Amino acid sequence: MTTTFSLNVTRREESLIHCGDVRNLPDIPQLKPVSVLPVLDAGAFAAHRPRIEAVTLRFGSEVLDPLILPGGEGVKDLAGFPALVTAALARRPGRKTRVLIVGGGAVLDAGQFLAAVLLRGLESVVVPTTLLAQVDAGLGGKCGLDAGATKNQIGVIRQPRLVLVDPAFLTSLSAAEIQSGLGEMCKMALLEGGTLLESLRAHVVRGGGIPDADLLAAVLRAKARFVSEDAFEGGRRIFLNLGHTIGHALESLALAAGVPLAHGAAIALGLRAETRAFNPGMAPLVDDLLDAAGLPRKAPAGLSWAALEEHLVHDKKVRDGVLRVPVLGSAGRAWIVIATVDDCAAAAKTLA
Numbered sequence: 628m629t630t631t632f633s634l635n636v637t638r639r640e641e642s643l644i645h646c647g648d649v650r651n652l653p654d655i656p657q658l659k660p661v662s663v664l665p666v667l668d669a670g671a672f673a674a675h676r677p678r679i680e681a682v683t684l685r686f687g688s689e690v691l692d693p694l695i696l697p698g699g700e701g702v703k704d705l706a707g708f709p710a711l712v713t714a715a716l717a718r719r720p721g722r723k724t725r726v727l728i729v730g731g732g733a734v735l736d737a738g739q740f741l742a743a744v745l746l747r748g749l750e751s752v753v754v755p756t757t758l759l760a761q762v763d764a765g766l767g768g769k770c771g772l773d774a775g776a777t778k779n780q781i782g783v784i785r786q787p788r789l790v791l792v793d794p795a796f797l798t799s800l801s802a803a804e805i806q807s808g809l810g811e812m813c814k815m816a817l818l819e820g821g822t823l824l825e826s827l828r829a830h831v832v833r834g835g836g837i838p839d840a841d842l843l844a845a846v847l848r849a850k851a852r853f854v855s856e857d858a859f860e861g862g863r864r865i866f867l868n869l870g871h872t873i874g875h876a877l878e879s880l881a882l883a884a885g886v887p888l889a890h891g892a893a894i895a896l897g898l899r900a901e902t903r904a905f906n907p908g909m910a911p912l913v914d915d916l917l918d919a920a921g922l923p924r925k926a927p928a929g930l931s932w933a934a935l936e937e938h939l940v941h942d943k944k945v946r947d948g949v950l951r952v953p954v955l956g957s958a959g960r961a962w963i964v965i966a967t968v969d970d971c972a973a974a975a976k977t978l979a
């Protein structure tokens with residue numbers, strides 16, 4: 628099935644979200660074809676070239692020479708960003724050029740940041756091609772570059788005009804990449820409770836795998852509600868960081884150690900440890916869901932835990948030396964727990 632809905636942040640910042648076959652898009656009067664600068668993830672492009680070219684032609688009356696970027700975290704390195712800007716400017720984009728960003732979460736983060744700063748901000752259309760990017764990175768307007776070993780220290784919150792979510796892109800992903808996306812879907816389902824939690828539980832109990840467009844749309848609608856009420860994370864949007872306080876710190880440790888750790892797996896670990904530490908009564912619900920999805924129970928070997936506190940201190944939710952940690956209160960409800968860095972570090976170390 629195909630679903631289209633919108634996320635209104637401000638009157639100027641409306642994002643349309645389309646779930647379903649990208650070759651079967653409804654007419655979108657707000658998005659007449661213009662000059663398009665494609666920013667493409669090489670991994671996605673290699674696997675889905677015809678589908679990506681079809682989207683490019685749909686939105687571009689003139690298509691500039693694509694920027695094809697290696698997928699993965701390296702593309703978010705601040706040190707590499709000037710070269711990306713130079714390459715983009717060499718394509719001679721104009722003020723009306725639309726940046727079409729296709730790829731995994733890393734290319735979306737770098738491409739969205741590029742669109743935000745190029746010529747003081749160009750319109751963007753985003754086509755996430757991993758499950759993680761479809762259910763999380765593509766929607767909500769956050770983008771980020773990594774400064775040194777700490778992730779996402781540079782970025783803006785700026786909504787793309789359109790997000791196209793097509794499950795057909797997911798057929799070329801490994802089981803581990805699908806599982807990473809399931810980690811974020813579990814988070815959203817725990818936050819939302821009700822039928823979304825039941826549908827997701829049924830999906831993972833059946834063996835997980837690629838979700839259909841309906842399940843993707845249900846997760847995206849839930850996320851869109853949080854974002855539209857609080858785009859700039861002054862209030863409710865903070866709950867979307869469930870599992871992310873410890874999850875992000877683990878990702879930074881893994882990045883520094885060169886140990887692979889998928890974002891969704893890190894978030895699953897964060898969800899387990901934060902729930903056990905701050906609301907243990909909910910731990911069985913959380914652990915059962917994550918176990919059914921096959922998500923990890925322990926952090927990968929090879930992390931240097933000595934740097935943990937330093938990464939927790941860099942958490943964007945630190946205020947006056949304490950962390951505001953979203954914690955699952957009950958299915959469909961989250962709370963904020965005020966915790967010290969030491970509390971969080973102790974909780975994280977139970978995953979070692």
Ligand SMILES: NC(=O)c1ccc[n+]([C@@H]2O[C@H](COP(=O)([O-])OP(=O)(O)OC[C@H]3O[C@@H](n4cnc5c(N)ncnc54)[C@H](O)[C@@H]3O)[C@@H](O)[C@H]2O)c1
Nearest residue numbers: 670671698699700731732733756757759763764769796799
């Ligand atoms: N901005 C946000 O709100 C937000 C939210 C969550 C995560 N993120 C960021 O997203 C990143 C992780 O994203 P990810 O999990 O998508 O991984 P990724 O972007 O690192 O991509 C993983 C690999 O998959 C390849 N790939 C992409 N699509 C493919 C396809 N359809 N078929 C085959 N290969 C494909 C890429 O080339 C890359 O090699 C992290 O940097 C994280 O910080 C951002």
Ligand SMILES: [Zn+2]
Nearest residue numbers: 763811890894
């Ligand atoms: Zn996340």
